[in-house]
Amino acid sequence: APPSILRDNEDGSESGLGESHGDMNWEGLGFSLTPTDYMHVMKCSEGEKFSQGSIVRYGNIEISPAAGILNYGQGIFEGLKAYRTEDGRILLFRPEENALRMKIGAERLCMPSPSVEQFVDAVKKTVLANKRWIPPTGKGTLYLRPLLMGTGAALGVAPSPEYTFLIYCSPVGNYHADGALNLKVEDKFYRSIAGNGGTGGIKSVTNYAPVYTSTTEAKANGFSDVLFLDSATGKNIEEATACNVFVVKENVIFTPAIDGTILPGITRKTIIDIAKDLGYKVVEGSISVEEMMNADEVFCTGTAVVVTSVASVTYKDIRAEYKTGAKTLSEKLRGILVGIQTGRVEDKKSWTVQV
Numbered sequence: 003a004p005p006s007i008l009r010d011n012e013d014g015s016e017s018g019l020g021e022s023h024g025d026m027n028w029e030g031l032g033f034s035l036t037p038t039d040y041m042h043v044m045k046c047s048e049g050e051k052f053s054q055g056s057i058v059r060y061g062n063i064e065i066s067p068a069a070g071i072l073n074y075g076q077g078i079f080e081g082l083k084a085y086r087t088e089d090g091r092i093l094l095f096r097p098e099e100n101a102l103r104m105k106i107g108a109e110r111l112c113m114p115s116p117s118v119e120q121f122v123d124a125v126k127k128t129v130l131a132n133k134r135w136i137p138p139t140g141k142g143t144l145y146l147r148p149l150l151m152g153t154g155a156a157l158g159v160a161p162s163p164e165y166t167f168l169i170y171c172s173p174v175g176n177y178h179a180d181g182a183l184n185l186k187v188e189d190k191f192y193r194s195i196a197g198n199g200g201t202g203g204i205k206s207v208t209n210y211a212p213v214y215t216s217t218t219e220a221k222a223n224g225f226s227d228v229l230f231l232d233s234a235t236g237k238n239i240e241e242a243t244a245c246n247v248f249v250v251k252e253n254v255i256f257t258p259a260i261d262g263t264i265l266p267g268i269t270r271k272t273i274i275d276i277a278k279d280l281g282y283k284v285v286e287g288s289i290s291v292e293e294m295m296n297a298d299e300v301f302c303t304g305t306a307v308v309v310t311s312v313a314s315v316t317y318k319d320i321r322a323e324y325k326t327g328a329k330t331l332s333e334k335l336r337g338i339l340v341g342i343q344t345g346r347v348e349d350k351k352s353w354t355v356q357v
């Protein structure tokens with residue numbers, strides 16, 4: 003049964019559980035915030051376990067100015083999507099992977115985390131409460147953003163006395179508006195504190211704002227995004243702002259190995275599996291900028307970007323161009339991935355979870 007807070011419409015009907023979304027214009031959805039009806043909130047004190055969350059009206063939250071998240075960046079986030087299938091079902095894609103990644107990130111930042119079960123259950127409740135905001139198949143998805151943050155007050159640099167796990171959501175379309183990407187290789191800054199032993203391997207909130215100087219400049223110069231290099235050598239590719247990167251040369255697929263400095267993407271891992279099942283050789287290791295510049299194809303993966311072809315990469319003043327369009331490997335992999343996510347392609351590995 004839906005949480006009772008959902009039954010608060012003036013006419014007594016159940017808010018957020020209706021199928022009616024006739025007033026929404028689903029055309030041309032991008033990756034921007036459309037506030038929905040409800041969010042999920044669960045709190046716990048330091049040293050305790052999360053126990054009971056609730057669905058509440060979507061809206062601003064009140065936290066202490068001395069909260070750990072505001073002062074010292076004690077926070078991580080996740081990203082996953084709810085997909086509407088053609089036959090009307092609602093699917094999640096590998097949500098327990100997001101839960102596990104959050105658990106690892108929480109440990110790194112000394113935070114308690116919801117159990118995998120609590121995480122998946124909260125995601126499902128958030129989806130059901132906001133069901134009318136899931137776009138029809140082919141028009142977009144409902145993007146869910148789980149946050150885990152220190153919300154208790156503390157002046158000293160120390161773990162927060164209280165934590166909040168919150169999930170909000172928004173209908174979204176494509177992350178990048180104009181198809182294949184033109185990437186600029188950043189040769190001045192590295193991705194946050196993503197060196198060896200840093201936090202590059204978790205979805206720490208502190209990994210993102212430090213890229214703004216690079217992305218702002220790159221976008222002003224006509225690029226879609228920035229590709230970062232490893233801070234140890236400054237020679238090997240790591241990841242773009244919000245996605246992992248793959249390089250294809252003579253039908254062999256290469257991607258940077260997970261070694262603590264890049265995000266272990268769930269789409270990344272899935273694409274590796276799909277490619278291997280199709281018979282492709284996939285190599286996880288170091289890839290130099292030079293190797294990437296000589297590749298046949300480059301593409302990015304992530305929950306938000308799905309699988310997106312890269313049209314060009316610019317490093318200093320050299321520009322490499324790659325194959326894009328319907329005949330690329332990236333399009334083939336994207337088709338299979340999205341097919342599984344939306345119930346069109348058989349899900350042989352039980353990756354999808356019905357809500």
Ligand code: COI
Pocket residue numbers: 080081082243244245304305306307
């Ligand atoms: C996602 O793909 O879900 C992400 O978390 C990337 C985000 C920074 C937009």
